[in-house]
Amino acid sequence: MEANNKEQHIGYGTYILVWLSLLVFTSITVTVAGVNLGRYTLFIALLIAAIKSGLVINIFMHIKFDEPIFKVFIALSGFTLFIVFILTFFDILYR
Amino acid sequence: MANGTIAMTDLPVPKAEKSFFEQSTNKHSGILSWLLTTDHKRIGLMYMFGIISFFLVGAIIGLLMRLELLSPGGKIFSAQTYNSLFTLHGVIMIFLFIIPGIPAIFGNFFLPIQIGARDVAFPRLNLLSWYVYIVGAILALTSLFLPGGPIDTGWTFYIPYSVRSGSNVSLAIFAAFILGFSSILTGINFVTTTHRLRAPGMSFFKMPLFVWATYATAWIQIIATPVIAITILLVIIERAFGVGIFDPALGGDPVLYQHMFWIYSHPAVYIMILPAMGVVSEIIPTFARRTIFGYKQIAYSSLAIAFIGYLVWGHHMFSSGQSDTSNWIFSLLTFLVALPSGVKIFNWVATMYKGSIDPQPPFLWVMSFIVLFSIGGLTGLVLGALATDIHLTDTYFVVAHFHYVMFGGTGTIFIAAFHYWFPKMFGKMYNLKFAKIAVVTYFIGFNMLYFPKFIMGYLGMPRRYYDYLPMYTPYQRISTYGSWILVSTLFFIVGYFIHAYFRGKKATSNPWGGVTLEWHIPSPPPVENFKVIPVITHDPYDFSQLKEMKDE
Numbered sequence: 001m002e003a004n005n006k007e008q009h010i011g012y013g014t015y016i017l018v019w020l021s022l023l024v025f026t027s028i029t030v031t032v033a034g035v036n037l038g039r040y041t042l043f044i045a046l047l048i049a050a051i052k053s054g055l056v057i058n059i060f061m062h063i064k065f066d067e068p069i070f071k072v073f074i075a076l077s078g079f080t081l082f083i084v085f086i087l088t089f090f091d092i093l094y095r
Numbered sequence: 096m097a098n099g100t101i102a103m104t105d106l107p108v109p110k111a112e113k114s115f116f117e118q119s120t121n122k123h124s125g126i127l128s129w130l131l132t133t134d135h136k137r138i139g140l141m142y143m144f145g146i147i148s149f150f151l152v153g154a155i156i157g158l159l160m161r162l163e164l165l166s167p168g169g170k171i172f173s174a175q176t177y178n179s180l181f182t183l184h185g186v187i188m189i190f191l192f193i194i195p196g197i198p199a200i201f202g203n204f205f206l207p208i209q210i211g212a213r214d215v216a217f218p219r220l221n222l223l224s225w226y227v228y229i230v231g232a233i234l235a236l237t238s239l240f241l242p243g244g245p246i247d248t249g250w251t252f253y254i255p256y257s258v259r260s261g262s263n264v265s266l267a268i269f270a271a272f273i274l275g276f277s278s279i280l281t282g283i284n285f286v287t288t289t290h291r292l293r294a295p296g297m298s299f300f301k302m303p304l305f306v307w308a309t310y311a312t313a314w315i316q317i318i319a320t321p322v323i324a325i326t327i328l329l330v331i332i333e334r335a336f337g338v339g340i341f342d343p344a345l346g347g348d349p350v351l352y353q354h355m356f357w358i359y360s361h362p363a364v365y366i367m368i369l370p371a372m373g374v375v376s377e378i379i380p381t382f383a384r385r386t387i388f389g390y391k392q393i394a395y396s397s398l399a400i401a402f403i404g405y406l407v408w409g410h411h412m413f414s415s416g417q418s419d420t421s422n423w424i425f426s427l428l429t430f431l432v433a434l435p436s437g438v439k440i441f442n443w444v445a446t447m448y449k450g451s452i453d454p455q456p457p458f459l460w461v462m463s464f465i466v467l468f469s470i471g472g473l474t475g476l477v478l479g480a481l482a483t484d485i486h487l488t489d490t491y492f493v494v495a496h497f498h499y500v501m502f503g504g505t506g507t508i509f510i511a512a513f514h515y516w517f518p519k520m521f522g523k524m525y526n527l528k529f530a531k532i533a534v535v536t537y538f539i540g541f542n543m544l545y546f547p548k549f550i551m552g553y554l555g556m557p558r559r560y561y562d563y564l565p566m567y568t569p570y571q572r573i574s575t576y577g578s579w580i581l582v583s584t585l586f587f588i589v590g591y592f593i594h595a596y597f598r599g600k601k602a603t604s605n606p607w608g609g610v611t612l613e614w615h616i617p618s619p620p621p622v623e624n625f626k627v628i629p630v631i632t633h634d635p636y637d638f639s640q641l642k643e644m645k646d647e
Binding site: 069077080083084087088090091092093094095 | 290317354405406420
């Protein structure tokens with residue numbers, strides 16, 4: 001239950017900061033979508049999405065303060081997703 | 096009590112204790128005691144009624160399709176009706192029968208018992224997942240009768256037709272979306288239950304292999320199902336608002352749809368087959384009276400199949416226009432699945448070697464499975480190879496292959512599991528002679544129905560056609576006659592089980608001589624399974640316990 005106690009230490013300030021940064025990242029995504037960066041458009045969109053989900057998973061979902069086993073499972077799921085992306089790109093990039 | 100015996104001394108559940116049929120888990124009695132129950136066994140049985148009903152409906156639709164194909168010329172149904180029939184057959188069999196089948200019925204009923212728990216980790220969530228299943232099923236049925244008519248896209252809902260079809264595509268696929276949530280909730284429940292509620296002494300490597308298989312399946316349910324959910328939502332958005340995501344006419348990419356569909360639906364194939372493999376690993380040791388050969392390898396191979404299952408979806412798309420690089424990579428990865436599957440088959444056979452085999456019906460069903468599943472698996476390699484796949488894509492060969500794997504594999508084991516656990520679930524024994532006859536007629540009917548499809552497919556008969564050239568008539572005839580034998584057998588099986596429930600002899604607590612935990616408690620089990628949670632000191636398939644179990 002120590003983990004639960006830690007949750008109490010995140011102040012509203014942190015939540016608001018994370019929320020604001022999510023908004024900033026969203027506006028960057030929208031702005032970048034209007035700029036022609038060729039094939040990098042997709043990678044930048046994915047990179048921003050990855051940072052955003054990292055913030056949500058760690059702070060909003062409290063995974064950062066939880067037991068290691070949850071981190072292991074989320075990392076495994078993330079790894080699987082990563083491989084799925086790579087395999088899909090073998091089609092998109094070489095078609 | 097001998098060393099290593101499951102410490103059951105202070106756990107003799109009194110013979111007079113009420114079973115879960117007689118004792119409600121809530122204040123209600125009658126139908127409400129079922130509809131509001133949180134007991135995992137009752138929820139398993141509620142799933143059973145739903146799932147078997149849909150299975151029989153799906154089987155009858157299959158029978159009607161075969162009837163249409165008895166002679167060339169398309170005499171019974173119109174082409175449009177036939178399109179709807181094969182779509183409904185696929186949707187019902189995949190989403191309402193085979194995906195939930197074994198985990199929802201037998202996983203719910205036996206996973207907690209096999210790990211020595213009183214219930215699943217989240218009993219109310221478990222009930223919710225049943226309701227979500229029923230709501231999904233009702234939506235699917237509603238879509239049949241609304242204006243626009245039944246969905247006619249095939250169960251894969253391929254773009255662009257699924258965006259342009261005038262039939263009730265949106266509602267039908269929304270039903271699949273809802274059903275996915277039921278699957279995810281069940282998965283979460285099983286993973287948590289396996290991690291948190293194992294009895295003292297039950298380490299991961301003392302868990303029965305059915306638990307291992309259900310656990311691996313639960314992970315696929317959790318990770319893969321959201322992909323189909325989002326894909327379905329995108330199709331609905333595209334249909335409703337004309338956003339160009341998949342339809343090439345709107346600037347979308349139809350191959351992307353196939354990627355997203357199969358990123359879920361290929362792992363879903365393993366959601367279907369893994370629990371069945373778990374059941375096989377339970378039945379073979381019990382009837383060979385021998386501990387399973389290669390326990391750890393079988394356990395790890397479940398995880399390996401679950402993992403590799405994520406990496407092979409592109410083999411459904413060799414002729415879709417995806418890149419050649421993708422084609423050879425996915426072909427290579429596909430061949431890798433044969434390794435852990437082979438590990439299982441060889442270990443099962445090695446378990447039987449020099450065993451003391453008692454050929455009771457559950458064992459005979461498993462023998463039938465091994466033959467049918469091996470044919471299905473090996474013809475999968477033919478389709479996994481690029482050159483042969485081009486010739487066979489979208490022919491009856493594919494239909495035959497996946498019916499051998501799905502029906503011959505999972506479907507056969509679904510029936511085997513009933514024969515194995517029926518006495519435990521209902522406390523009654525069925526007629527063993529009837530059951531042995533059923534295995535034989537099932538095997539004959541099955542092969543008559545599906546084997547000619549391999550030949551027809553090789554000769555070029557396309558799937559999903561309501562008519563055919565006269566050259567295929569003899570094969571189509573044999574296939575249709577086989578469907579009559581097979582479906583009659585299915586109704587025969589349902590018949591003798593119903594008869595056994597009402598008129599059958601009372602079953603003992605351990606009619607087959609099994610040693611996993613469910614055979615240590617009365618038949619049918621009491622409400623919370625165990626009076627005192629057992630302490631596990633034995634390996635799961637250690638048959639030296641049998642003598643002590645008899646003495647208790």
